[in-house]
């Protein structure tokens with residue numbers, strides 16, 4: 001399924017060459033602020049001595065999705081990328097602007113809806129363009145780390161493209177608590193990579209602007225599982241054992257039937273049974289108390305933590321495995 005003989009090449013990014021056995025920090029300039037300050041995206045390249053795959057690990061495509069940035073940062077500190085086989089290209093924070101503004105977007109535009117981008121487009125479009133041109137052209141596959149939305153907490157999960165067998169295989173190897181296929185979204189990073197025959201895993205864990213230890217830990221362990229599978233890291237690296245990933249085949253957002261104050265009685269990641277009470281929606285005067293129940297046996301893998309709910313708002317994501 002994967003090429004047996006990955007070619008081990010010199011990696012070239014923005015005209016800088018990283019030879020076998022070398023590591024280098026390259027800063028890709030993306031913009032100049034009105035004040036004249038240059039904005040750069042740091043890219044770490046760790047090229048092993050032996051042949052193996054080239055993997056792109058990227059965080060902060062959405063600037064406020066902090067778990068993605070934090071887990072990559074911790075792996076830098078732990079020297080997890082000191083590989084001896086293959087190559088790891090690491091982008092700890094792609095959307096510098098969003099990060100500085102506590103925002104998912106870059107100057108009001110979603111980078112993940114701007115691919116393949118254009119040299120003369122908006123800033124988000126230019127970032128997408130140079131990302132494809134300078135980094136993605138070098139890689140065999142990528143892991144795109146995300147965090148979840150504002151107040152919408154995703155239990156650590158991997159999403160992959162259904163029609164991409166290699167991505168599904170990688171999802172099994174990563175072994176997050178949950179894995180599921182998801183449709184390609186036009187102009188997204190995953191969609192553009194799919195067009196270029198590059199499998200992508202999308203990791204989601206936690207919610208934006210809030211660090212979550214479980215998500216960080218699962219993201220790190222999953223990445224190590226991938227590096228271990230391709231014999232890129234030494235056997236001495238200890239990876240905590242994890243339960244086998246639950247493959248979600250059917251899923252549904254449970255939406256609020258009434259407006260009100262919302263609270264949950266279960267935890268994210270819990271297994272629930274049909275009819276089980278998951279939470280309550282109450283009016284602010286103590287007159288109504290609506291119990292939200294599970295529509296079928298399954299697992300809760302996302303919860304809306306926002307306490308004030310309008311009718312129709314998505315509040316729980318429930319899924320089941322029919323394999």
Ligand SMILES: [Zn+2]
Nearest residue numbers: 062065146147
């Ligand atoms: Zn995201």
